[in-house]
Each structure stands twice: as structure tokens, then as C-alpha cells.
Amino acid sequence: MNKEVIIIGLGWVGQANALALIKDEFIVHGIDIRTVNNIYKDPDFNKIKISDAGSFTSDAPKIICVNALNDEHGKQDLSAVFSALKTARQIGGGPVILRSTVLPTKFKNLDFDLFVPEFLHELHAIEEARKPSLLVIGSKKSADNLPQFLLHWKKSAKRVFLGTPEEAAFIKYLSNIWNALRISHVNEMGNIMRRRGMNHEKVLDFFFERKPYLKYGREFSGHCLPKDALAFLTEFNEEAKLISAMHESNEDHKRYVKEHHPDVEAQYFRINEA
Ligand SMILES: NC(=O)c1ccc[n+]([C@@H]2O[C@H](COP(=O)([O-])OP(=O)(O)OC[C@H]3O[C@@H](n4cnc5c(N)ncnc54)[C@H](O)[C@@H]3O)[C@@H](O)[C@H]2O)c1
Numbered sequence: 036m037n038k039e040v041i042i043i044g045l046g047w048v049g050q051a052n053a054l055a056l057i058k059d060e061f062i063v064h065g066i067d068i069r070t071v072n073n074i075y076k077d078p079d080f081n082k083i084k085i086s087d088a089g090s091f092t093s094d095a096p097k098i099i100c101v102n103a104l105n106d107e108h109g110k111q112d113l114s115a116v117f118s119a120l121k122t123a124r125q126i127g128g129g130p131v132i133l134r135s136t137v138l139p140t141k142f143k144n145l146d147f148d149l150f151v152p153e154f155l156h157e158l159h160a161i162e163e164a165r166k167p168s169l170l171v172i173g174s175k176k177s178a179d180n181l182p183q184f185l186l187h188w189k190k191s192a193k194r195v196f197l198g199t200p201e202e203a204a205f206i207k208y209l210s211n212i213w214n215a216l217r218i219s220h221v222n223e224m225g226n227i228m229r230r231r232g233m234n235h236e237k238v239l240d241f242f243f244e245r246k247p248y249l250k251y252g253r254e255f256s257g258h259c260l261p262k263d264a265l266a267f268l269t270e271f272n273e274e275a276k277l278i279s280a281m282h283e284s285n286e287d288h289k290r291y292v293k294e295h296h297p298d299v300e301a302q303y304f305r306i307n308e309a
Pocket of ligand 1: 043069103115122135137153258
């Protein structure tokens, strides 16, 4: 049984995947273009075998976890993904598994085998990577020969989806935009009541039961929601009317609380802020 993997990009997602696999007795090699810190302050961080891409060859599966940012116009910029995919093929054979968030329209020129978007939250990332609530596998060809680590996660995942990379990408964007939409809706309704002197939280908390993403608080923010919602809006533009209004509402809310209620709480935290 091959329990070796190579992770390219050791930020929040790469380290969570690496640590989850190490805890399940995989051997993990890690590659990054910069010196990386132990983000999760996890004692197993030292078990990641950090390697230099130029002097390393292996046919183990390569998991790409680099950042996919937006350019100044909100357009998705995949230069880090292209560069990491090239590195992966230079290291050797074996499947290349893309985990960076990529728009469903962008797969044509990307050289990978499986697209497996990541759904983790930074606060519980390692446990979520070990037992994914959603394991979404988008395969270019057949998904018959999945690498060992995906077969392992398939056993522990709550829900598994097998389909095309495009379908997998839509699931990822559905998830992030749904979270952003819920935050915006609750905040907008809260502000309408608040401006009229009502107890907005009493009403909202009765209906939404203070569930995640359904509590009145700060605007949607963090590493992913604004970036991914904006990239989707820029790509689908006229077709994404609700998402366009969501951005406007989120910006209004940001201005309103900054001016009148700067003490409102964030919806969620990163591990270093918890
Ligand atoms: N952070 C989250 O909560 C989260 C959740 C789900 C999905 N995602 C997605 O996962 C991807 C990674 O996110 P992240 O938060 O881990 O990003 P991050 O910025 O924390 O880490 C990315 C890492 O990739 C490295 N890198 C960039 N180019 C590289 C290259 N060519 N070769 C090797 N390493 C390279 C960077 O130096 C950095 O350490 C993004 O697409 C993000 O949208 C993030």
C-alpha cells in the first residue's frame, strides 16, 4: 500500500492536509516556494519532510494546495496554480490532485488528473481534513484508480461526490457563496430592524437559532469568501445578479457597522485569532 504523498503549497490548506495525513500514518513530503511556519502550532509539523522541488523526484501522488488569488479587477489569477502543476510533473509521474479553488470555466489548460476542492474551516481544519464533511472528486477521465489517501478519506467522509472537475468546482462555489449570502441576508435584515430601534438579535436568533453563518455580525470576510464570490461574479457577471447585490449589501453593512456599531463580532475566526 502506497502511503506516500507530496503536498505542493504549505499554507492553511496544505498544512491541514499534511497534518491530517501524518496523523493517519501517511508519509508526507512538502514543497513551498517560501519558508513555512507551523500555522496550526501542531507537534506533528516537524514530520512533514520539507523538500526542495529542484532536487527531488518521486512518483507519489502530488496534492496542489497553492493560492489562487484575484487580480486588481477581481479576475481569478491562476499563475501560482500553473507554476505548481509544472513543478508536480517535473518531480515525477503519479496522479496530480488539484485542491486550490478554481473557477469551473478554467480547467481547459490546467494539467491535473483530479480536482478535489477543499471545504475546511481554519479553526478545525486538521480534524475536518481527516473526516471531511464533503469529499468532492472531479475527475478528468475515470475515477476508478483513486490514490490511497483519497480512498482513505472516502471511508471517513460524511458525503462523497464523484463527477467532473466542472461539477466539483460548482459545488465549491455553491458552498462559499451560500455562506456569504446567508451572512449578508442576516446582516441586511438585522440592519433594517436596528435602524428602526428594534431588538434585531432577538428576532434573528429566534428564527436562525444562532447557527453558523446565520448570526448578526461583521461582514463576510476571511481568506476565501470575498475572493471567491468576487471571482465568480467577475466570471459570470450578468448571470450572477444575486451575487452582485450581495456584494453591495456586504459593503453597505461594512460601512454601517464601522460608523455606528464597531463592536459587532466576527462570524468566525482563524486559528491564531481564536
Ligand atoms: N484557507 C482556507 O480556509 C481555505 C479553505 C478552502 C479552500 N481554500 C483554497 O485553497 C487554496 C490554498 O489556500 P490557503 O489558504 O492554504 O493559501 P495560503 O496562502 O495560506 O498558502 C498557499 C501556499 O502556497 C505557496 N505557493 C504559492 N505558489 C507556489 C508554488 N508555485 N509552488 C509551491 N508553493 C507555492 C505559498 O508560498 C503559500 O505557502 C486557495 O485556492 C484557497 O482559496 C482555502
